[in-house]
Structure formats: C-alpha cells, structure tokens
Amino acid sequence: MSGASRVVAVLAWRNLWRNYRRTLVMLLAIGTGVWAMIFMSSLMRGMTDQMVLNGLAVLPGEVQIHHPSYRNDPSVVNSMSAPGGDLLAALEKPPVTAWAARVRVPAVIASERDNRGVTLLGVDPSAEQPLGSLPDEIVEGRFLADAGDRGVVLGASLARKLDTQLGKRVVIMSQDPQNNVADRGSRVVGIYRARLASNEEQFVYAGRDVLQEMLGIGDAVSEIAISAGDYRQVALWAPAIIAAAGPDLEVLTWMDLDAFLASMLNLQDGFTLILMVVVFLVLSFGLVNTLAMAVFERVREIGLMQALGMRPSLILYQLLLESLYLLLLGLAAGNLLAWVTIKPLESGIDISGVAQGMEMMGMGTTLYPALAYQDMLMSTVVVIVLGLLASLLPAWRAARLDPVRALNKT
Amino acid sequence: MSAIICKDLCKTFRQGEEVITGLDKVSLSIDAGEFVCLSGPSGSGKTTLLNAMGGLDRPDSGEITVGEQRLDTLGKGELADIRLNSIGFVFQAYNLIPVLSARENVEFIMQVQGVPAAQRRLLADQVLAEVGLAGMEGRLPSELSGGQQQRVAVARAIASKPRLVLADEPTANLDTHSAAQLMDLFVALNQERGVTFVISTHDTRVMGYARRLVRLQDGRLISDEPQQPHTMAQG
Numbered sequence: 001m002s003g004a005s006r007v008v009a010v011l012a013w014r015n016l017w018r019n020y021r022r023t024l025v026m027l028l029a030i031g032t033g034v035w036a037m038i039f040m041s042s043l044m045r046g047m048t049d050q051m052v053l054n055g056l057a058v059l060p061g062e063v064q065i066h067h068p069s070y071r072n073d074p075s076v077v078n079s080m081s082a083p084g085g086d087l088l089a090a091l092e093k094p095p096v097t098a099w100a101a102r103v104r105v106p107a108v109i110a111s112e113r114d115n116r117g118v119t120l121l122g123v124d125p126s127a128e129q130p131l132g133s134l135p136d137e138i139v140e141g142r143f144l145a146d147a148g149d150r151g152v153v154l155g156a157s158l159a160r161k162l163d164t165q166l167g168k169r170v171v172i173m174s175q176d177p178q179n180n181v182a183d184r185g186s187r188v189v190g191i192y193r194a195r196l197a198s199n200e201e202q203f204v205y206a207g208r209d210v211l212q213e214m215l216g217i218g219d220a221v222s223e224i225a226i227s228a229g230d231y232r233q234v235a236l237w238a239p240a241i242i243a244a245a246g247p248d249l250e251v252l253t254w255m256d257l258d259a260f261l262a263s264m265l266n267l268q269d270g271f272t273l274i275l276m277v278v279v280f281l282v283l284s285f286g287l288v289n290t291l292a293m294a295v296f297e298r299v300r301e302i303g304l305m306q307a308l309g310m311r312p313s314l315i316l317y318q319l320l321l322e323s324l325y326l327l328l329l330g331l332a333a334g335n336l337l338a339w340v341t342i343k344p345l346e347s348g349i350d351i352s353g354v355a356q357g358m359e360m361m362g363m364g365t366t367l368y369p370a371l372a373y374q375d376m377l378m379s380t381v382v383v384i385v386l387g388l389l390a391s392l393l394p395a396w397r398a399a400r401l402d403p404v405r406a407l408n409k410t
Numbered sequence: 411m412s413a414i415i416c417k418d419l420c421k422t423f424r425q426g427e428e429v430i431t432g433l434d435k436v437s438l439s440i441d442a443g444e445f446v447c448l449s450g451p452s453g454s455g456k457t458t459l460l461n462a463m464g465g466l467d468r469p470d471s472g473e474i475t476v477g478e479q480r481l482d483t484l485g486k487g488e489l490a491d492i493r494l495n496s497i498g499f500v501f502q503a504y505n506l507i508p509v510l511s512a513r514e515n516v517e518f519i520m521q522v523q524g525v526p527a528a529q530r531r532l533l534a535d536q537v538l539a540e541v542g543l544a545g546m547e548g549r550l551p552s553e554l555s556g557g558q559q560q561r562v563a564v565a566r567a568i569a570s571k572p573r574l575v576l577a578d579e580p581t582a583n584l585d586t587h588s589a590a591q592l593m594d595l596f597v598a599l600n601q602e603r604g605v606t607f608v609i610s611t612h613d614t615r616v617m618g619y620a621r622r623l624v625r626l627q628d629g630r631l632i633s634d635e636p637q638q639p640h641t642m643a644q645g
Contacts, residue, residue, distance in 0.1 A: 007521040011510070018508075309490050
C-alpha cells in the first residue's frame with residue numbers, strides 16, 4: 001500500500017467514527033437490510049427447495065429413463081428391459097448415488113365399499129430407500145419388506161376414501177401387455193402419510209416382483225429413477241447417462257419432466273436478486289444521506305486537503321473507502337445476524353395454519369429455511385456494488401470542490 | 411533567481427449583480443529567499459493574490475510563474491502536484507485535520523508524496539521539535555492551544571522542505587505572544603533554510619518582520635518597497 005493510500009485508509013476509518021452515533025444508526029440499517037435480504041432469500045429458497053423436492057418425491061430421482069412412448073401412454077405396453085450393459089455400469093458408478101427400477105402403471109383399486117383410479121408403483125424398497133422416494137411416514141402397519149412382498153401400502157387419505165383399513169383386502173386391477181385385465185387381491189399391510197395429501201390419494205405401493213408377475217412382463221420395468229444427491233447439479237452428470245442409455249430409451253432430467261418446477265427454480269433466483277436490489281434501494285437513500293452529510297460537515301477539511309496537494313482522485317477514493325468500510329461492517333453484522341437467526345430455524349417452521357393453501361403450490365406443512373452461501377455472496381455483491389455506485393455522487397461532488405471556496409466555508 | 415513572477419494578473423468575482431475586482435493588473439516579482447508581506451485593508455486583494463500564487467485560484471488573465479512553472483496554464487491535478495511538492499501553506503484558521511495527531515498532520519504531505527514511513531516520522535518529529543512542540547507529537551488538534559495548532563500547521567508547511575511558504579493572515583487568531591513566537595519562527599526558517607516567505611496580513615506588527623512590503627488596495631498594487639525588518643518586541 002502506498003503512503004497516499006495508507007493515509008487515505010486511515011482518514012476514511014477515523015472519519016467513519018467521528019459521528020459514531022450516525023455511523024451506528026447506519027450500520028444498524030445496513031445490517032438489518034442485509035439480514036432481511038438473506039432471511040427472505042432463505043425462506044424463498046426453502047420454499048422452492050421444498051416444492052422441487054416434493055415434486056421429485058413424486059417423480060423420484062433427478063433423472064428418469066423411460067420407453068420413448070411411456071410419457072404419452074404410461075401403460076404397461078411401454079415398458080423397457082431391466083438395465084444392463086453400459087447403462088448398468090453407468091448407474092453403478094459416481095456421481096450416481098442411488099437408482100431404482102420400478103413398475104409404474106395406472107390402475108384401479110377397489111375395496112368392498114368403493115374404488116378409485118390410482119398410480120400403482122411396483123417397487124424394490126431397498127433400492128428406493130436411498131432415493132428418498134418412499135412414503136414419509138408409515139402411520140399404521142409397515143412398509144413393504146422387499147420386492148416380493150405380496151401386500152400393498154395405501155395413503156391414509158385413500159384408505160379413508162375407500163373406507164378400508166390395515167389388514168383388509170383390496171383388489172388392484174390394471175392391463176397386461178395384451179390389453180387383458182390383470183388383477184389380484186392384496187392385503188393392506190401399511191398406511192402411509194405424505195407431505196402432500198394429494199400424493200396419499202394417488203400412489204399405491206406394491207412389491208415390484210409381484211406386479212411384474214401380475215402383469216406378465218417378466219423383469220421389464222416402466223421407469224428407472226436415478227439420483228446424484230443435488231438436484232441443482234443434474235446438468236453436469238445427466239449427459240453420461242444419456243450416452244449410456246443409447247438412442248432407444250428416453251432419458252430426461254427432472255427439469256424436462258416438470259417444467260413448472262424448473263421455472264420455479266429459475267424464478268426463485270430472479271426473485272432473490274430483485275428482492276435484494278429493492279431492499280438495497282431503500283437502504284441507499286440512508287447511505288447517500290449519510291455520506292452527503294459527512295461531506296457537508298467536512299467541506300473545509302476537504303478543501304484543506306486539496307489545498308495541501310491531495311489530488312481530487314484521492315479525495316474521491318477516500319470517501320468511497322469510507323463508504324466501503326461502512327458497507328463491509330454492515331454486511332458483516334447482517335450476515336452474522338442472518339446466520340444466527342436462520343440456522344436454528346433450519347429444522348423447520350410449522351406453517352400448518354396455512355398449509356392447505358400452500359399445498360396447491362406443492363408445499364408441505366413445514367417450511368425449512370435454507371441458508372445458502374450463494375445468497376450471502378449475492379447480497380454482499382449487491383450491497384457493495386450498489387453501495388459504491390450510490391456513494392459515487394456525493395464523493396464525486398466532494399472531489400470537485402473548489403479549494404478556495406471550501407476553505408472559506410463557515 | 412525569481413521564486414514567483416506575476417504579470418498583469420486580473421481577477422474578478424461576481425457577488426449577485428455586482429462585479430468585484432479582486433486583482434487589477436498586478437505585476438510582481440519575488441526572488442528566492444525573500445521575506446515579503448502583502449498588506450492592505452480587507453478586500454484589497456491580498457488573499458486573492460496569495461491564492462493565485464499558490465495555484466489555489468486561477469486568474470482571469472495574466473501570467474503567474476512559480477519557480478520554472480507557469481501555473482495559469484495547468485489543470486487541477488497538475489496544480490495539486492505543484493502545491494504538494496513545491497509550496498507550503500499556512501492558513502488563518504489553523505486548518506489541521508482533526509482526526510490526525512500533530513505528528514500525523516505534519517506527516518500528511520510527506521505521506522501523500524510517498525516518503526517512506528521511517529523517514530517521514532523522523533522528519534516530522536524533528537520539525538515539531540524545531541517549532542517547540544517536542545513531546546506533543548501524539549496530541550490531537552483538539553488537545554492543543556490555538557498557538558500550538560498554528561505551529562503544527564507551520565511544521566506541516568515546512569516539513570517537506572518546500573521552496574516557498576505562503577501564509578494567509580497566520581497570526582489573525584493568535585494572542586500577541588503566540589504571534590511573536592510564530593513570526594520569529596518564520597524569520598528563523600527564512601534565514602536558516604532560505605525558504606521564500608510570502609505573508610498576507612493587515613497587522614502592522616507582522617509587517618514589521620518583512621524585508622519587503624507590498625501594499626494592495628482595491629486589487630491594485632499601490633506600493634512595493636524594501637524595509638528594515640524589526641520584531642514585535644521592538645514595536
């Protein structure tokens with residue numbers, strides 16, 4: 001650091017504390033603003049994460065493989081062989097952390113009282129477990145023991161509507177590849193509860209081997225779900241799976257499978273930036289006022305420094321540095337406050353009072369604020385860049401003061 | 411060798427509708443090592459002339475040369491460099507930077523010049539001792555008396571060894587004793603270091619120290635005469 005830069009740095013720091021009350025008030029304002037930016041972002045991020053994760057729970061895995069016609073006609077006709085060869089090799093190595101092949105067909109479930117159209121999932125519990133695609137909570141009975149388990153697991157809401165209960169028998173009906181009705185009676189071995197009540201009514205779990213046998217499809221499956229942990233990183237590893245699957249299978253990421261969820265994610269990043277800019281614009285009035293007052297009070301001093309030979313550019317640098325110190329201290333306070341207040345809430349905020357409404361947006365009854373370091377970084381960049389821009393005008397005016405007039409200012 | 415050459419300097423100010431003449435064709439040459447007082451009543455143009463000599467204010471017309479450099483043709487940044495490296499200023503109000511200690515105020519110019527820390531600290535302490543402020547280096551301006559503050563301002567003006575010191579009413583806010591001490595200091599610096607002093611004042615006691623007295627009235631130079639200096643104590 002040159003001598004001029006050093007003296008400017010010392011002057012900026014000491015001037016900051018000349019009117020310490022004003023500085024503290026401004027620090028409080030910046031700190032609170034930064035906290036608000038990060039806190040609101042964490043709520044929005046938590047909400048979006050949850051919507052995406054709930055969405056992914058319905059279509060588990062960040063990447064899915066299907067028969068090319070399955071999405072248009074999700075019937076048993078459009079099944080595919082169990083994975084093998086290159087695809088199996090790709091599924092068994094990092095970054096893939098979990099994968100499961102399942103049978104997923106439309107079906108009708110009937111109790112002795114009522115019947116409903118559902119999506120029948122033939123699963124292998126040991127493969128689904130790491131995918132996180134199993135029901136959130138078994139409220140009665142148990143989940144399926146393995147792929148050969150002959151029972152079924154229903155959602156609590158569906159069980160209510162079918163007027164059935166644990167231990168009772170239900171009949172599941174679907175079509176085999178020859179378009180004949182395939183059905184079997186199964187005992188209800190478990191009742192589950194899902195974050196979204198709509199899921200409870202839609203999905204019925206059965207053993208994969210049992211469904212394959214009922215439908216007469218051998219070891220064929222409807223879909224392969226694959227996960228590598230972070231749904232935001234899917235674009236990095238999906239191409240390897242696409243290459244391994246070959247041209248006869250359709251490989252889609254969750255963003256292709258659910259465009260709404262993908263756009264929510266993009267919107268969230270956009271909203272976060274807009275929120276930060278708006279909060280800062282409010283703050284910037286205070287910042288500009290503080291700096292303008294500081295310049296106004298020190299006109300003679302600035303004139304003196306110019307008279308003694310300090311170039312206007314150094315005056316500008318000094319005032320911007322003063323502003324930067326203020327912004328950095330405010331940022332430190334705001335980030336610390338955000339960390340202290342958000343971390344304890346990451347275990348979840350009960351929003352059951354408004355959960356009915358939120359469910360329409362794919363939300364559950366608990367909101368999990370997510371403190372993301374990129375939000376902290378974004379708020380830091382927004383505050384510093386916009387803060388320095390806002391400070392530029394008063395600093396520029398100070399640098400352009402006429403030394404004679406400034407020295408004569410009373 | 412001339413330290414300052416002013417040729418036909420003119421400067422007017424506008425105050426509302428009224429046009430005030432600050433300098434009216436002032437021509438003056440000051441040699442290196444001179445001790446000159448600019449005198450005259452308020453509004454005579456003393457400070458305007460001093461500001462023009464220091465590159466703080468630009469004349470409307472005329473030429474002004476300090477050392478080898480024409481000031482009236484330079485831009486703001488270049489004028490700042492001239493002030494930084496060639497001219498020391500002492501103002502009427504003590505004009506110290508309040509958040510810096512006495513030593514830091516003295517070091518200020520040297521620091522902007524880029525003098526190494528150890529060297530400037532040594533120089534600052536030497537100069538502060540020279541102006542009678544040894545032991546007060548760490549005090550803030552608010553902890554010093556008016557006379558002491560003005561001594562710090564003088565120390566700051568001479569620490570970087572300028573060829574020229576311009577002082578605008580330096581004793582105006584000082585009591586008689588402090589004013590005499592300050593003027594004795596100026597004389598000593600002029601004689602021992604050969605620094606050129608140009609002092610604006612309307613205090614007759616201060617004028618007595620000068621070896622040359624330039625009188626201004628209504629922006630015009632009305633007399634420019636050498637004189638035998640004497641001290642305040644001598645009356």
